[in-house]
Amino acid sequence: MYGSLLGLAVGDALGVPVEFNAPGSFKEVTGFREGGSHNLKAGEWSDDTSLALALAKSLIDSKGFDPQDQMERYLAWYQEGYLSVNGECFDIGNTTREALEHFADTQEPYSGPDHSNSAGNGSLMRIAPIPIYFFSKKEEVLKYARLSSCTTHQHPLVVECCTYFAHLLWRALLGEDKDKLLSPDNHPFTEEINLELKEVIKGSYKTKNPPQIKARGYVVLSLEAALWAFYNSDNFKSGALLAVNLGDDADTVGAIYGQLAGAYYGKKSIPLEWLDKLACCDFIMDLSQRLVYHAEW
Numbered sequence: 218m219y220g221s222l223l224g225l226a227v228g229d230a231l232g233v234p235v236e237f238n239a240p241g242s243f244k245e246v247t248g249f250r251e252g253g254s255h256n257l258k259a260g261e262w263s264d265d266t267s268l269a270l271a272l273a274k275s276l277i278d279s280k281g282f283d284p285q286d287q288m289e290r291y292l293a294w295y296q297e298g299y300l301s302v303n304g305e306c307f308d309i310g311n312t313t314r315e316a317l318e319h320f321a322d323t324q325e326p327y328s329g330p331d332h333s334n335s336a337g338n339g340s341l342m343r344i345a346p347i348p349i350y351f352f353s354k355k356e357e358v359l360k361y362a363r364l365s366s367c368t369t370h371q372h373p374l375v376v377e378c379c380t381y382f383a384h385l386l387w388r389a390l391l392g393e394d395k396d397k398l399l400s401p402d403n404h405p406f407t408e409e410i411n412l413e414l415k416e417v418i419k420g421s422y423k424t425k426n427p428p429q430i431k432a433r434g435y436v437v438l439s440l441e442a443a444l445w446a447f448y449n450s451d452n453f454k455s456g457a458l459l460a461v462n463l464g465d466d467a468d469t470v471g472a473i474y475g476q477l478a479g480a481y482y483g484k485k486s487i488p489l490e491w492l493d494k495l496a497c498c499d500f501i502m503d504l505s506q507r508l509v510y511h512a513e514w
Contacts, residue, residue, distance in 0.1 A: 218352070218390055219505040220487065221345040224453065224479020225269055226501050227491050228471030229262040229342075232461035236263070236308075240427060240464040247458065249494050254308075260494040261302045264309055265472040266501075269343035270300045272365065273504050276350045277511045282361050284326035284368050291369065292317050302496050310339040310434070316369040327364075329371035336374050338439040340366035342469045344379055345476040348387040349505075350512045357513070358387045359405050374411045378436045381405065381418065382473070389480035398481070399423075399448060413437045423448055432463035432470040439466060443473035453478045453486040 234253035235243045249259040257263075271290040279286045293299035295306050295317045309317075312335045319328040329335070347365050351357040362383030366376045384405040388398055397403060401419045414437055422430065422445035432442045442463055450456030453475075460474040461467045479487065492498050 218349050218480070218509045219502060220453075220479035220482065220484040221349060221386060221390070221476050222269065222273065222479070222505045222508070223484055223487060223492070223495075223498070223501055224457075224475030224477075225342075225345055225472045226262050226266040226475070226498075227479075227487055227495055228457050228460060228473070228475025229265040229468045230260050230471075230495060231457055231491075232467030232469070232471030233257060233261070233263045233308075235461065235464055236466065236468045238464045238467070240432075240462075243464065246461050246467075249491065257302070258496070260491075261496045263302075263468050264294075264306070264313075265342040265469050267294050267300045267302070267306075268313075268339075269345060269472075270501065270504060272343055273346040273350075273508050274300070276346055277504075277507050280511070281513070282364065284364065285324075287365070288317070288320045288326045288328065288368050292321055296321075310337050312337045313339045313369045327367045327371065329367050329369045331371040331373070335370060336372040336436050337370065337434045338375075338436045338466065338469050338473070340368075340370040340375060341379050341382055341436055341439065342472045344383050345386060345480070346508055348383050348390060348480075349508050352387065352390060352512055354513060355387065355405075358383050372436075374414065375436050377406075377410050377414050378440050381414065382440060382477075386476060386480050389477060395448075395481070399444070411437075414440075417441050417444065427463060430463065432460070432465040432467055434466045434469070439470050439473055442470045443477065446470075446474045447477055447481075450478075453482045454488050454491075 298305040366379040446460035
């Protein structure tokens with residue numbers, strides 16, 4: 218179970234130096250590197266990891282799901298650099314910013330907008346703590362995946378993507394083999410869902426390659442890209458490099474891939490040379506252990 222949160226951070230750190238870069242416009246990523254738009258050191262990570270750590274800390278300290286506490290932590294990250302790799306908020310998505318500013322004004326924990334421009338990947342990228350903490354109760358995994366998204370992202374498509382992905386993470390943590398995990402029948406929905414997500418569940422990524430696969434901020438494209446990397450690899454490292462070399466929103470696609478691959482392959486699958494250079498690795502590992510220890514069994 219420790220692999221999912223670590224995998225998220227590793228994927229984020231691999232991708233963030235080439236975030237916003239068009240596919241093919243940068244030297245191929247083969248490991249951690251410094252620089253990028255945020256001028257980070259090699260192995261440092263972005264908002265994807267910060268918000269996942271904040272969610273994990275909230276679940277542990279609140280002894281369960283407390284949306285008010287989660288949003289207070291997210292706001293502290295935004296305003297004060299809480300759980301940031303360098304003590305400041307240097308990267309934030311528009312929808313997350315809109316939600317946090319609304320929360321600051323109203324104290325309404327479910328502040329996520331649901332307008333047509335809010336279907337981004339900002340809640341999908343941090344979801345891993347939910348299926349870990351609620352591992353023993355499938356219905357709670359699904360319920361709190363939905364509610365976890367709604368704090369910052371209430372667009373129905375985003376909520377559906379988070380629900381589906383949390384289900385995948387939960388099944389991966391159970392030890393499901395890859396063919397069953399990615400089967401079109403392996404989904405939690407009993408009612409009609411968005412047609413774009415339905416195509417992803419049916420396996421759209423299995424017959425596509427770049428440039429049809431795009432690492433964009435639109436939630437369905439991010440999910441499809443991460444699943445493409447997972448499907449087309451047989452170990453954590455090769456899939457992570459497939460994900461981040463897509464460019465564009467490389468850190469978030471890397472983080473989404475890392476959650477699933479880390480859950481599926483386990484911590485042992487993540488290259489030691491990456492863990493050795495990952496910023497705050499000991500802290501993330503300790504938090505992962507605490508999350509499992511305090512989980513609702």
